[in-house]
Amino acid sequence: MPTHADPVGIKALDRAGLAALVAGLGEPKYRALQIERWLYGRAARTYEEMTDLPAGLRDTLASRLALPFPDIITRQESADGTRKYLLRLADGASVETVGLPSGDRLTVCFSTQVGCAMGCAFCATGIGGLIRDLGPGEMVDQVSLVAEDFGMRVTNVVAMGQGEPFANYSAVLGALRFVNAAEGRGVGARHVTISTCGLTAGIRRISAEPEQFTLAISLHSAVQSTRDRLMPGVRAISLSALRDSLAEYAAATGRRPSLEFALIADVNDTDTELAALVSFCRGLLVHVNLIPMNPVDDAGFVRSPAKRIEVFERALRSAGIEVSTRTERGGDIDAACGQLRQRVSDSSTQ
Ligand code: SAH
Ligand code: SF4
Numbered sequence: 195m196p197t198h199a200d201p202v203g204i205k206a207l208d209r210a211g212l213a214a215l216v217a218g219l220g221e222p223k224y225r226a227l228q229i230e231r232w233l234y235g236r237a238a239r240t241y242e243e244m245t246d247l248p249a250g251l252r253d254t255l256a257s258r259l260a261l262p263f264p265d266i267i268t269r270q271e272s273a274d275g276t277r278k279y280l281l282r283l284a285d286g287a288s289v290e291t292v293g294l295p296s297g298d299r300l301t302v303c304f305s306t307q308v309g310c311a312m313g314c315a316f317c318a319t320g321i322g323g324l325i326r327d328l329g330p331g332e333m334v335d336q337v338s339l340v341a342e343d344f345g346m347r348v349t350n351v352v353a354m355g356q357g358e359p360f361a362n363y364s365a366v367l368g369a370l371r372f373v374n375a376a377e378g379r380g381v382g383a384r385h386v387t388i389s390t391c392g393l394t395a396g397i398r399r400i401s402a403e404p405e406q407f408t409l410a411i412s413l414h415s416a417v418q419s420t421r422d423r424l425m426p427g428v429r430a431i432s433l434s435a436l437r438d439s440l441a442e443y444a445a446a447t448g449r450r451p452s453l454e455f456a457l458i459a460d461v462n463d464t465d466t467e468l469a470a471l472v473s474f475c476r477g478l479l480v481h482v483n484l485i486p487m488n489p490v491d492d493a494g495f496v497r498s499p500a501k502r503i504e505v506f507e508r509a510l511r512s513a514g515i516e517v518s519t520r521t522e523r524g525g526d527i528d529a530a531c532g533q534l535r536q537r538v539s540d541s542s543t544q
Contacts, residue, residue: 203260205331208368276524307357312427330368360396
């Protein structure tokens with residue numbers, strides 16, 4: 195097997211990249227779709243498996259571009275069936291992926307970056323900083339790996355693992371197109387959700403894309419000073435600028451994004467916070483998703499009591515705002531964002 199300078203190889207390419215690769219080799223256009231089917235419909239591990247490609251083309255591809263697939267470092271299964279994986283990528287970096295089964299549905303939560311630059315105070319990923327962006331194929335591979343492990347078709351996909359999707363916009367869109375394509379994983383666009391900490395440029399960009407992907411915004415506070423403290427990476431984007439971009443998104447797409455709100459005792463669960471949240475949502479096409487915060491080592495935050503979450507839910511509902519409380523899944527296996535990676539690296543440095 196040849197060794198390649200770039201270990202991510204063909205997994206760094208999106209659909210346009212595969213098309214350019216094939217054109218550059220003087221091959222007909224349909225070869226790009228054949229390669230896509232092998233890489234993302236069937237999760238091929240080698241070029242030799244791609245039996246409908248001419249042998250010469252397979253050899254050329256193998257000599258030019260690495261074809262990596264992640265290894266499972268650890269795999270934990272929760273009592274509720276949720277499986278959480280720590281995966282090793284071609285360059286040795288690690289990311290987390292979660293598979294959540296529910297009847298005949300299987301949702302995959304995948305990572306978009308190794309680490310994250312946003313530094314959210316309650317997030318285990320944010321605490322470690324950004325290491326690198328993932329390539330499109332490295333994101334789709336997480337979905338394929340979970341499908342294989344469960345022996346089930348993936349029905350829903352969420353970009354809610356480690357990383358900020360809109361800080362790696364093109365690669366994430368490239369991945370979602372492979373996830374959506376019939377040649378790839380064949381998951382309907384409406385069953386694909388992107389979660390962002392609120393990068394308004396990305397919100398504007400996604401509203402102009404042809405696919406009807408679903409959007410989730412991590413709000414966590416509608417009080418500027420609280421949000422600045424909890425989410426320092428988006429300090430430069432004011433709540434009013436964020437609100438404007440959501441109004442534009444609704445006007446352009448007619449779709450309802452969800453606002454994620456993880457309740458932290460005495461930080462963002464006070465009456466002042468609730469009043470600010472209600473006024474932020476009034477007149478906006480949104481759905482509020484209340485989440486009991488997952489405790490993270492060293493962050494010093496405590497989850498709000500269930501009663502307080504109920505107060506928020508009732509108040510939002512009576513103000514005419516669509517709301518639900520997310521039931522916690524996989525809590526016994528550190529399934530909160532970034533926690534597994536943190537545990538493993540903590541224990542390996544001790
Ligand atoms: N960077 C993106 C997507 C990844 S984070 C974003 O921030 O939206 C996925 C979700 O997990 C976000 O809503 C994030 O705010 C939330 N999250 C992170 N740490 C959490 C914790 N300790 N408890 C509950 N939710 C958390
Ligand atoms: Fe990054 Fe999202 Fe974690 Fe914030 S919550 S640090 S944006 S992964």
